[in-house]
């Protein structure tokens with residue numbers, strides 16, 4: 001068995017960006033368990049633990065067959081004692097007691113429900129829970145004033161917690177492309193995020209917009225947003241101005257994870273007739289957690305969807321989260337790589353760059369600390385080459 005583990009070791013390098021991770025996962029029973037613990041850690045302000053669980057899950061996602069014995073894990077990277085205990089528990093008992101306990105804990109359930117509201121992060125949820133707010137009705141009854149994002153999030157809670165299909169993503173892509181072409185002919189739009197990696201569903205749809213002539217993209221976002229707004233496609237939007245060009249000299253501190261592109265977080269109003277392959281009633285019942293299904297934000301529904309029409313699912317549209325990012329062409333490859341994900345793949349790329357290559361990678365640039373200079377790239381392939389990594393296509397970045 002020693003030979004076997006040696007072989008496994010050689011095919012699973014320790015950084016996720018050195019591996020090919022497709023959507024075909026032979027170990028979902030383990031990766032689901034580890035991902036839940038990762039989520040719980042992230043929601044509890046324990047990012048270090050969260051990353052450890054994410055890395056462990058990612059290693060199992062990269063395996064070509066199901067794990068049936070702990071011995072098969074010998075020599076694999078990123079599997080700490082805690083993760084191994086969870087895997088062992090699942091192997092021996094069919095489930096992890098820690099995972100089951102977490103799932104059923106009032107705290108975790110409340111964190112999930114509250115952070116399920118667009119605009120509510122772990123910190124806010126934590127604060128509300130400490131005040132005894134565990135559910136949406138309790139939140140609505142409380143005296144808390146919600147910001148604009150949170151109000152929109154609460155209003156469209158059910159829709160936004162229903163997975164977005166690829167077909168819906170494509171329909172929104174056509175609408176955004178039309179907006180972009182109308183306000184700046186020649187501009188280019190690319191699908192990024194999970195759908196670019198080949199996922200069939202997502203929590204939102206992400207697009208990157210650029211123009212082949214440097215500088216022509218300046219001021220593009222407000223125009224795109226106005227076009228979409230004028231056609232009634234936006235239920236909510238918050239545009240953040242580009243702060244990258246405004247920094248002193250040239251590309252600023254690429255080591256910072258902070259993104260400085262002009263970007264727009266939005267909630268789209270996707271007309272029902274534009275939807276393809278609708279299975280809405282099915283997915284609704286399937287994906288709505290027991291504690292939250294009774295949510296009908298009647299007092300908050302101001303649009304045509306009254307409580308009864310919502311229930312009967314007669315609302316002629318659905319709300320979908322959409323992220324738009326605008327990048328100058330000189331940074332396009334970095335933006336494309338940085339916004340395609342997965343989140344762990346991105347994190348590992350930056351860790352590889354820093355720890356193994358003394359370079360700083362961001363969604364804007366790659367800086368070589370040894371040569372004290374920026375390394376240019378006009379494609380993702382060139383960035384992988386600069387980093388001394390084999391090129392991994394988007395469909396194999398599902399770590």
Ligand code: GTP
Pocket residue numbers: 192193194195199201202203204205206257258259323338339340341342343346363
């Ligand atoms: P689903 O939307 O759930 O399908 O997954 P996703 O992989 O598309 O995730 P998400 O839409 O949250 O993010 C897409 C990619 O953009 C991920 O790789 C993130 O790391 C990246 N991303 C998200 N927010 C930011 C940000 O503020 N700055 C930068 N640089 N990247 C971001």
Ligand code: MN
Pocket residue numbers: 193194195202203204205206
């Ligand atoms: Mn996404």
Ligand code: MN
Pocket residue numbers: 193204205206323
């Ligand atoms: Mn997104």
